[in-house]
Amino acid sequence: MTRPRRPGRDDDPDRLYTLTGGRSRSDSDAFDLVTLVVSECEPTPGMQSEHVTILRMCQLPTAVVEIAAGLGLPVSIVRIMLSDLLDTGRISARHPRTARVADRLPDPEILEQVLVGLRNL
Amino acid sequence: MSPSSRPTAVALLISLAVTGSLCLWAVAAAPDSVRPALAWGAGGAAVVLSAAVAVAVQARANAGRLRARLTSETQRFTGEISRLVSASAAEGQRFTAETARIKSASAAETARLRSAAEAETARITAHAAAEIERLTAEIARLTARATRSETERSAAVAACANAAGRMQALATSMLADLREMEHRHAAEDVLGDLLHLDHRTAQAGRLADSIAVLTGARSGRRWAKPIVMESILRGAMGRISGYQRVRLHSTSDVAVAGHAAEGVMHALAELLDNAANFSPPTAEVHVYVEEVPAGIVLTVEDSGLVMSDVQLRRAERAVSATDQDLTGLSGTRLGLAVVGRLARKHGLTVAFRPSARGGTGALMMLPQELLTRTPVPAPAPVSRPVPEPEPTHGTAPAETGTATGAAAPTSDAQHPQHAPAPAEPATPAPADPTTGPAADSPASDTTGNLPRFGESGLPKRPRGRTLAAAEARAQAHSDDATAPRPRTSDPKEQAARFSSFRQAVRANSPHPEEGNTR
Structure with missing residues (x-):
């Protein structure tokens, strides 16, 4: 459930390191800020409440930053939880583009032409 | 024949002779018709008379003899009595003298003893007076010392409570700052360091909370809203050093009322800390949440040392509601005393038993008064x-x-x-x-x-x-x-x-x- 609250406000007793078991970095780099996440299963009882919230939020594809904002948690923490969920196959993630592709980005001129062409539509 | 019977015999003979001759005369003088009767009668009478005379003579002789004997006996008695009287008189004199001697001796002795006793009494009285004086001084000194130490104790406790309260406030604000920083800094290195600091600060805060609880200071932070069980468990887990070994098993959606949440978390953290400290550094500590009609039972199970019966009893006594004294406090083991205080404050029930996992299980029951239900979350x-x-x-x-x-x-x-x-x-x-x-x-x-x-x-x-x-x-x-x-x-x-x-x-x-x- 999305808790409407100001991020960073200390109004919950559970500390952030207890959410991730003390990890502060995720071992997988499958997630960046705009990775789209879709849940693959329904939440099961006994799951961590953040995982339940993520699975509920991601019934529609949702970006990592949006999940972080909905949970009111830092993105790094959310990323760790998402990699846990990904490892157990409860979610799937989709990049708008991978880092590998970023090296051979299309020429800005082409993009500009596309932009102009689209505006002329 | 005895000499006493001789006159009797003489008298018998004389009387026999007299009466015999008289009888013979009378028989001779009597006519023949009465002669035999007379002879028999006279003869009998003569015999009886003779016998009587003989008896009388004998009795008289006896009387004379007895009288003489009486006289001699009387004289002998008189002599004897006079002798005895004189002897007793002498004895009486001797006795009197002896009595007087003893009396004087005893008087002397009494006087001596009395004086001795008086001296002893005086000595003892003086000694007792000195002792009383000494004891009074000692009592006064001890009273002053007790008063001073009582004052010192309450001052120390108050100082501790004050310091603990400030530490609590400091830790709370540090935790808030750290959380804000954790949100502000996205870099993983910085975040890792911040989380590390966060963990350390949470442990320091727990220590301050413990001291505050033991010194009776104001309780720690009060939450404005009910705290769900998962947050309670994680909040308790985050305050111990070995939190990574704690495994939570909870499906409960019960929330703990805000005023008691901090106490419950603190007590649970102490139990978790005990379980983590007294089990091998790689063993896991499991926390189970079970809803019962009377409330919620939190079970902390470790697979470490098995507590003996004595240790179990001691632990139960430490957390029991009756023993709330600071005197049983050891320097290093504060946890159970803290749990006991918190249990009394919030009406928790804590028990220990051997665990099926091989170690010790601690059970903490939260009464229904502390619990509220959270509404079922709507799909986001x-x-x-x-x-x-x-x-x-x-x-x-x-x-x-x-x-x-x-x-x-x-x-x-x-x-x-x-x-x-x-x-x-x-x-x-x-x-x-x-x-x-x-x-x-x-x-x-x-x-x-x-x-x-x-x-x-x-x-x-x-x-x-x-x-x-x-x-x-x-x-x-x-x-x-x-x-x-x-x-x-x-x-x-x-x-x-x-x-x-x-x-x-x-x-x-x-x-x-x-x-x-x-």
Whole structure:
């Protein structure tokens, strides 16, 4: 459930390191800020409440930053939880583009032409 | 013949002779007719008379003899009596003298003893007086010392309580600061350090809480809202050093009332700390939550040392509600005493028993008064607001931690039901969910690590199966949103739609200068 609250406000007793078991970095780099996440299963009882919230939020594809904002948690923490969920196959993630592709980005001129062409539509 | 019987015999003979002669005379003188009778009678009378005379003579002789004997006996007695009287008189004199001597001796002795006793009494009295004086002084000294130490004790306790309260406040504000920093700094190295500091501060806060509880200071932080059980468990877990070994098993949606949440967390943290400290450094500590009619039972089970019966009893006594004295406090083991205080304050019941995991199990029961139910959370995505795409947003949100505002239109642009028109130029969104996956190539699967690229280097974004399914779900409950929107001829709206598309495509670009390509 999305808790409407100001991020960073200390109004919950559970500390952030207890959410991730003390990890502060995720071992997988499958997630960046705009990775789209879709849940693959329904939440099961006994799951961590953040995982339940993520699975509920991601019934529609949702970006990592949006999940972080909905949970009111830092993105790094959310990323760790998402990699846990990904490892157990409860979610799937989709990049708008991978880092590998970023090296051979299309020429800005082409993009500009596309932009102009689209505006002329 | 004895001499006493001789006169008797003489008298008998004489009387026999007299009476015999008289009888003979009388018989001779009597006529014949009465002669035999007379002879017999006279003879008998003569015999009787003679016998009487003899007896009388004998009695008289006896009387004389007895009288003489009486006289002699009397004389003998008189002599004897006089002798005895004189002897007793002498004895009496001797006795009197002896009595007088003894009396004087005893008087002397008594006087001596009395004087001695008086002296002894005086000595003892003086000694006792000195002793009393000494003891009075001692009592006064001890009283002063007791008063002073009592004052010192209460002053020390008050100082401790005050310091603990300040430490608590400091720890609370530090934790708030740290949480804010954790949100502000996205770099993983910084975040790791901050989390480390956070953990240390939470432990320090727990120590301050313990001292505050033991010194009876004001309780720690009060939460303004009920705290759900999961947060209680994690809050307790976060305050111990070995929190990574704690495994939580909870499906309960019960919340603990805000005024008691801190105490419950603290008590649970102490139990967890005990369990983690007294079990091998690699063993896990399990926490179970069980709802019972009387409330909630939290079970902390470790697989460490098995407590003996004596230790179990001692632990139960330490946490029992009766023993609330600080005297039984050892320097290093504060935990159980703290748990006992908290248990009494909030009405918790704590028990220990051997655990089936091989170690010790600690049970803590929260009474129904402390519990509230949280409402069942509604599914989030349905109620999610649809923000309008921001056409003026130009900066790439890639490397900023506070990308929440920038990311919202980015992700919304990916949802055809939220902004269907801009998605069309890339790939037409499948209106029919059944044709969507079939139209796409099987290589474009859902994991997203296999993107396809066109000849121009632009990435193609074919919809994955999951995405299509999600879209179908979305369409099912928002048909009105998916109704074909009439193409607008307003250039501003077109520009706005295209802007969101552009951001979606370019969202992860590591080259910020590309923002100038529009």
